[in-house]
Amino acid sequence: MSRQTAVGAGFIASNTMVDTVSRREASEAMQIPAVEIHNLKKSYGLKPVLRRIDLTLQQGKRMALLGANGAGKTTLLRILAGLAKPGAGTTAVEGLDIVRDAQLVRRIVGFVAHQPYLYEELTALENLLFFGRMYNVEHAKERAHELLRRVGMERRVQERVGTLSRGQVQRIAWARALLHSPRLLLLDEPDTGLDQEGAELIEALLAEHTMRGDSILFTTHQLERALQLGDTISMLSGGRIVYQQEASTLLLDELRQKYQEVVR
Amino acid sequence: MRAVREVGADACIFFIQVGAILWKDIRYELRSKQTWLGMGMFALLVLVIFNFTFDLRVDNKVAVAPGALWVAFIFASLLGLSRTLAAEREQGPMDRLLLCPVDRKAIYLAKLLGNLLFIAVVEIVALPVFVALFDVPIFIGQLLPVVLLGTLGIATIITLFSVIAATTRARELLLPLLVFPLIVPIVIGAVRMTQLLMAPAANEPPWLGLIIAFDVIFLSISMLVFQYVVEE
Numbered sequence: 001m002s003r004q005t006a007v008g009a010g011f012i013a014s015n016t017m018v019d020t021v022s023r024r025e026a027s028e029a030m031q032i033p034a035v036e037i038h039n040l041k042k043s044y045g046l047k048p049v050l051r052r053i054d055l056t057l058q059q060g061k062r063m064a065l066l067g068a069n070g071a072g073k074t075t076l077l078r079i080l081a082g083l084a085k086p087g088a089g090t091t092a093v094e095g096l097d098i099v100r101d102a103q104l105v106r107r108i109v110g111f112v113a114h115q116p117y118l119y120e121e122l123t124a125l126e127n128l129l130f131f132g133r134m135y136n137v138e139h140a141k142e143r144a145h146e147l148l149r150r151v152g153m154e155r156r157v158q159e160r161v162g163t164l165s166r167g168q169v170q171r172i173a174w175a176r177a178l179l180h181s182p183r184l185l186l187l188d189e190p191d192t193g194l195d196q197e198g199a200e201l202i203e204a205l206l207a208e209h210t211m212r213g214d215s216i217l218f219t220t221h222q223l224e225r226a227l228q229l230g231d232t233i234s235m236l237s238g239g240r241i242v243y244q245q246e247a248s249t250l251l252l253d254e255l256r257q258k259y260q261e262v263v264r
Numbered sequence: 265m266r267a268v269r270e271v272g273a274d275a276c277i278f279f280i281q282v283g284a285i286l287w288k289d290i291r292y293e294l295r296s297k298q299t300w301l302g303m304g305m306f307a308l309l310v311l312v313i314f315n316f317t318f319d320l321r322v323d324n325k326v327a328v329a330p331g332a333l334w335v336a337f338i339f340a341s342l343l344g345l346s347r348t349l350a351a352e353r354e355q356g357p358m359d360r361l362l363l364c365p366v367d368r369k370a371i372y373l374a375k376l377l378g379n380l381l382f383i384a385v386v387e388i389v390a391l392p393v394f395v396a397l398f399d400v401p402i403f404i405g406q407l408l409p410v411v412l413l414g415t416l417g418i419a420t421i422i423t424l425f426s427v428i429a430a431t432t433r434a435r436e437l438l439l440p441l442l443v444f445p446l447i448v449p450i451v452i453g454a455v456r457m458t459q460l461l462m463a464p465a466a467n468e469p470p471w472l473g474l475i476i477a478f479d480v481i482f483l484s485i486s487m488l489v490f491q492y493v494v495e496e
Contacts, residue, residue: 083359085495106365117360119288121295126288133284134364136277160295 032095034059034184034215035080039089042075042239049075051239053089057232062206062216064230064247066223068263071236073219074114077186080217081111093184107135110182112190116173120162124153124172127161128179135180147175152201166193174202178209185209187218191225203229223255235262281366285374290381299382303344307390310336315397329398330458334451336394337411338418340386345379345422346429346439358427358494368491372423376486379419387411406461410472414454417479421446424486427493450478 033056040053050072057063065073078084079091082102091098093105111117118127125144132140148154151171161169170193177185185206191199206229210216220226226233227247233255235243242262293299314332318324361371391404391411421443429439457471 081363083362103365103367106363111363115359117363119292119360121292122288126291130284130288131364133280134361134366136280136365 032059033057033092034061034094035217036092036095037089038091040076040079040086040091041088042072042079042084043087049239050079050087053236053239053241055234055241057215057217059094059215060210060213061231062210062218062229063232063234064226065217065219065234065236066221066226066259066262067219067236072239073236074188076236077111077113077188077217077219080105080184081109081113081186082106083111107180108183109186110177110180110184111186111188112170112173112177113188114192116161116169116176118161118169118172118176121160123158123160124148124164124175125157127172128175131176131179137180140179143179144175147178148172150201150205151175152197167195167198170194171198171201174205178205183214185214185216185218187216189219189221191220191222223259224252227252227255235259237262278367278370281370282374282377285361285366285371286377286381289374289378293378293382299344300385303340303382303386304389306343307336307340307386308393310339311390311394311397325398325400326459326463329394329400330455330462332398333390333394333458334414334455336390337383337387337415338447338451340390341379341383341415341418341422342440342443344382344386345419346426346435358430362495368494369487371494372487372490376419376423379423380415383415383419384412387415400462402458402462407458410454410457410461410475413472413475413479414450414457417450417475417482418447420479420482420486424490424493427490446482450475453478 035055035057037053037055040050040055041048042050053072053076055063065076067073075084079086079098080093082098082105086098094108096105096108098105119130122130125148128144128147129140131137132144137143145154145157148157151174153168153171153175156164156168161172164172174190190202194202206216216229218229220229227250230247233243233245233247233250234241235258243258311332314328314335318328318332358371391407394400395402395404422439425442425446426435426439429435429442432438453471453475456468457475460468460471
């Protein structure tokens, strides 16, 4: 039995805190990457979007994914979030196959995308309670209140999402994504719509997330942000990873120059 | 023993999730009022128009009235139920639910129950109006099993195909084209059964059994294929 299968088989479909902890311990002990992608391809109709992607994100690390519009960043994140199916290749999250173990993968992934994935006619609290049921979160009400407080929305819990501003909705989307304490956060341009205060609150949450040993894969067009938040910088162009470098070895000007070359 | 407990826990989670999605849809509808009002008004208008346009004498009432009733239900259902999935479609086809570790059968079952509830509310309003307008010799209580089983079959098919149609541009046109051929057996059974309740006749086929058989077949198929339909 392969290492991946052995760990995957041990991940029984449950979402209690005990299981989350044991999953974390097991995968950390075996040094299984948070994300491991080999030869991933994806097409929409005849149009190839991802061509032979190879990518590894170690546990507890943060990777910034850069690239021009249409490079395939969002598609890659949607595949990892279980919203799109890979065309070919193998994609694993903590050793779990993204297709075969899709439901288990969804339990350990949190996704903040362009869309907030919230229901406009429900209040902020109702939305979080609903998603708490979907993820089978224990003490969902307490957790929802705590997260709404952490994202600075404690005074808006009873307001319908449809009546809130873009930035406020984005904050609640963050709370939704963190509700089930995901081991891997996928962030598609996560700062969109956030004001300075919101961005700082989210930064604090992200710092806690990585302190716990959890991983983050995020896309952004802000190079400073990529250097600030990422441990590794990857660039996508034409559906391929064309550049990868440790953020600590990069200066902003170097990154800017490289980005210009890739985007061009 | 442990396996039994795990199955029990999974079943419990399944029904909690069904309940949560249903609760969310009902609350959503109560606030947006997009579906019920439109469906209800449409069903009543169809009944009123049919009542005016047909020459309803005692001898042809039994032939015409059941058809009018079921046409009202079917058109109102098609109009309203395609809207119930519109709320999910606002941000990508069902992405908000598909992101969650929810059994896709739970999503289907919840959507079906929600749709049944929406149609049932419309029918509760429309049935007394139908009896009054068409002056038909029928007790609503007798009609309830037929309406319930016929509606279940129609909702089963519309729920599945509205997800398929949702991914296309011509969804409003495509949905009736996909649904109408499939619901023909149920509609025939329901109309004939309604006629029999108004004017009992001998040697009629077991229409209610036919409706039940189609309900079981369509429900089983829909539950099995929904995952493949709803996911990319």
